[in-house]
Amino acid sequence: MDLGLTGKKVIMNGGGHGLGLAALRHFAAEGADVAFLSRDPAKVEAAVSEIDAAGPGKVHGTAIDITGDAEGYKGWLNDCLDKLGGCDIFVHTASASGQGATGDWQRCLDMDILNAVHGVEVLTPALTESGSGSIVFMSSTAALETFVAPQAFNALKAALITYGSQLSQALAAQSIRVNCISPGAIYYPGGNWEMIKGVVPALYEGTLAKMPMGRFGEPEEVAKAIVFVASPACPYMTGANIVIDGGFTQRVQF
Numbered sequence: 001m002d003l004g005l006t007g008k009k010v011i012m013n014g015g016g017h018g019l020g021l022a023a024l025r026h027f028a029a030e031g032a033d034v035a036f037l038s039r040d041p042a043k044v045e046a047a048v049s050e051i052d053a054a055g056p057g058k059v060h061g062t063a064i065d066i067t068g069d070a071e072g073y074k075g076w077l078n079d080c081l082d083k084l085g086g087c088d089i090f091v092h093t094a095s096a097s098g099q100g101a102t103g104d105w106q107r108c109l110d111m112d113i114l115n116a117v118h119g120v121e122v123l124t125p126a127l128t129e130s131g132s133g134s135i136v137f138m139s140s141t142a143a144l145e146t147f148v149a150p151q152a153f154n155a156l157k158a159a160l161i162t163y164g165s166q167l168s169q170a171l172a173a174q175s176i177r178v179n180c181i182s183p184g185a186i187y188y189p190g191g192n193w194e195m196i197k198g199v200v201p202a203l204y205e206g207t208l209a210k211m212p213m214g215r216f217g218e219p220e221e222v223a224k225a226i227v228f229v230a231s232p233a234c235p236y237m238t239g240a241n242i243v244i245d246g247g248f249t250q251r252v253q254f
Helices: 018-029 041-054 070-084 105-130 152-174 192-199 201-209 219-230
Strands: 009-012 033-038 059-063 089-092 133-138 176-183 241-244
Touching: 009 018, 009 070, 009 105, 018 033, 018 041, 018 089, 018 219, 033 041, 033 070, 041 059, 059 070, 070 105, 089 105, 089 219, 105 133, 105 152, 105 176, 133 152, 133 219, 152 176, 152 241, 176 219, 192 201, 219 241
Parallel strands: 009 033, 009 089, 033 059, 089 133, 133 176, 176 241
Antiparallel strands: none
16 A cells, blocks of 8 residues: 655654654655654664654754753754755654653643644644645553542543544644554554563563453554555545554554
8 A cells, every 4th residue: 555655744752662653664664754762862863863764864962951841842843844844744752651750740740741742833834835744642551441549640641632633623734634543552672562661571461461462562563553654655644543552452442
């Protein structure tokens, strides 16, 4: 299937590892140009090499810490617009979870919500000009069912889904689609579940025992959905929340 991504411009406020990096490799392989960030210069360098090798798309990686720095983040977004020559797709993956701060209300608000809000504010003109603009927010199954403990991450990921749904209505007339992706437990080197396995093995084993498929998910299994939902191959989908969890959540969704 041709996803129609050749020449498209993708901005992701993450992408140095895990799900984001896997998605960026697929975007590049499909011929899209991408811009991303990470706090770690070594991760940026390694990710640029991986993405560049994945396909013909151009790649711009920036080492920057946007934690609590709204103006610096907006400046980075505008710099990406200049480097790419516009934006067709905005993927919001920035999250306090990657900093081990799932219980920090302010950091989760800044990273998981306000970085989405500021991204939409800065990029909406370019996404409108695109004529086929697409926004993808990364939420979590922790937003859908009670999981582990009451904490900021769970509540604010739920708020992100609501924000995305409302945006999908508000921006549809500008030919901008807005969708959410909610992964379940995804395991990869350097990820949260590798850390949990070592520090809280009971939580790791207990979660694994509840997996209908008998395993955790892999980054590629989420990345391909991100790319498809974001792409022009999915032109009539907006306001959706796509759950990718191997059947882990047990609610019935109508």
